[in-house]
Amino acid sequence: MEEQPVTTMKQAQQLVKQFALMNQWSDAPTIDKFDHLHEELIEMSKHLRYKSEAERIQCTKEKKEIFVDGIGDLFFALCRLANQLDIDIEEAFKTARKEVFRKYNQKSERKP
Known part of the structure:
Protein backbone atom coordinates (compact mmCIF):
# COMPACT_ATOMS: atom_id res chain seq x y z
CA MET A 1 0.00 0.00 0.00
CA GLU A 2 1.40 3.36 -1.07
CA GLU A 3 1.86 6.07 1.52
CA GLN A 4 -0.95 8.53 1.05
CA PRO A 5 -1.02 12.02 2.54
CA VAL A 6 -3.43 12.22 5.46
CA THR A 7 -4.68 15.65 6.49
CA THR A 8 -7.90 14.83 8.35
CA MET A 9 -8.99 12.33 10.97
CA LYS A 10 -11.58 11.04 8.52
CA GLN A 11 -8.85 10.31 5.97
CA ALA A 12 -6.78 8.54 8.62
CA GLN A 13 -9.77 6.43 9.62
CA GLN A 14 -10.45 5.52 5.98
CA LEU A 15 -6.80 4.66 5.36
CA VAL A 16 -6.79 2.36 8.41
CA LYS A 17 -10.00 0.74 7.16
CA GLN A 18 -8.48 0.13 3.70
CA PHE A 19 -5.32 -1.28 5.27
CA ALA A 20 -7.37 -3.62 7.46
CA LEU A 21 -9.38 -4.83 4.46
CA MET A 22 -6.25 -5.34 2.39
CA ASN A 23 -4.80 -7.47 5.21
CA GLN A 24 -8.10 -9.30 5.72
CA TRP A 25 -8.47 -8.05 9.28
CA SER A 26 -11.98 -8.33 10.62
CA ASP A 27 -13.82 -5.15 11.51
CA ALA A 28 -16.07 -7.04 13.91
CA PRO A 29 -15.90 -5.39 17.35
CA THR A 30 -13.51 -7.18 19.70
CA ILE A 31 -12.11 -6.53 23.15
CA ASP A 32 -8.63 -6.71 21.60
CA LYS A 33 -8.71 -3.09 20.42
CA PHE A 34 -9.63 -1.87 23.91
CA GLU A 40 -0.10 1.45 24.53
CA LEU A 41 -1.04 3.90 27.28
CA ILE A 42 0.68 1.78 29.93
CA GLU A 43 3.79 1.45 27.76
CA ARG A 56 8.73 14.00 33.40
CA ILE A 57 9.43 17.05 31.26
CA GLN A 58 13.04 15.95 30.78
CA CYS A 59 11.98 12.37 30.02
CA THR A 60 9.53 13.45 27.32
CA LYS A 61 12.32 15.44 25.67
CA GLU A 62 14.90 12.66 25.90
CA LYS A 63 12.53 9.88 24.86
CA LYS A 64 10.42 11.81 22.38
CA GLU A 65 10.58 9.01 19.77
CA ILE A 66 8.99 6.60 22.25
CA PHE A 67 6.08 9.00 22.74
CA VAL A 68 5.75 9.77 19.02
CA ASP A 69 5.58 6.03 18.33
CA GLY A 70 3.12 5.49 21.18
CA ILE A 71 0.78 8.30 20.11
CA GLY A 72 0.88 6.99 16.54
CA ASP A 73 0.07 3.46 17.71
CA LEU A 74 -2.76 4.80 19.88
CA PHE A 75 -4.25 6.79 17.01
CA PHE A 76 -4.03 3.84 14.61
CA ALA A 77 -5.67 1.54 17.19
CA LEU A 78 -8.32 4.19 17.92
CA CYS A 79 -9.13 4.38 14.20
CA ARG A 80 -9.42 0.58 14.12
CA LEU A 81 -11.74 0.63 17.13
CA ALA A 82 -13.87 3.42 15.61
CA ASN A 83 -14.16 1.36 12.42
CA GLN A 84 -15.13 -1.74 14.39
CA LEU A 85 -17.82 0.22 16.23
CA ASP A 86 -18.94 2.07 13.06
CA ILE A 87 -18.17 5.46 14.60
CA ASP A 88 -17.03 8.49 12.60
CA ILE A 89 -13.91 9.55 14.51
CA GLU A 90 -14.21 13.21 13.45
CA GLU A 91 -17.82 13.39 14.64
CA ALA A 92 -16.87 11.72 17.92
CA PHE A 93 -14.10 14.29 18.39
CA LYS A 94 -16.45 17.20 17.61
CA THR A 95 -18.91 15.94 20.21
CA ALA A 96 -16.17 15.49 22.82
CA ARG A 97 -14.66 18.89 22.02
CA LYS A 98 -17.99 20.64 22.55
CA GLU A 99 -18.49 18.85 25.88
CA VAL A 100 -14.97 19.57 27.15
CA PHE A 101 -15.13 23.23 26.07
CA ARG A 102 -18.54 23.65 27.70
CA LYS A 103 -17.40 21.98 30.91
CA TYR A 104 -14.10 23.81 31.31
CA ASN A 105 -15.26 27.19 30.01
CA GLN A 106 -17.86 27.16 32.80
CA LYS A 107 -15.16 26.40 35.37
CA SER A 108 -12.89 29.19 34.13
CA GLU A 109 -15.80 31.67 34.19
CA ARG A 110 -16.38 30.91 37.91
CA LYS A 111 -12.80 31.79 38.92
CA PRO A 112 -12.31 35.33 40.29
Missing part, protein backbone atom coordinates in the same frame (compact mmCIF):
# COMPACT_ATOMS: atom_id res chain seq x y z
CA ASP A 35 -6.77 -3.94 25.31
CA HIS A 36 -4.39 -2.63 22.64
CA LEU A 37 -5.23 0.98 23.54
CA HIS A 38 -4.72 0.20 27.23
CA GLU A 39 -1.36 -1.50 26.57
CA MET A 44 4.12 5.24 27.56
CA SER A 45 3.11 5.97 31.14
CA LYS A 46 5.75 3.66 32.61
CA HIS A 47 8.40 6.13 31.43
CA LEU A 48 6.81 8.92 33.50
CA ARG A 49 5.63 7.03 36.57
CA TYR A 50 7.12 7.99 39.95
CA LYS A 51 8.94 11.01 38.54
CA SER A 52 8.72 14.65 39.52
CA GLU A 53 7.26 17.16 37.09
CA ALA A 54 10.76 18.29 36.09
CA GLU A 55 11.84 14.68 35.51
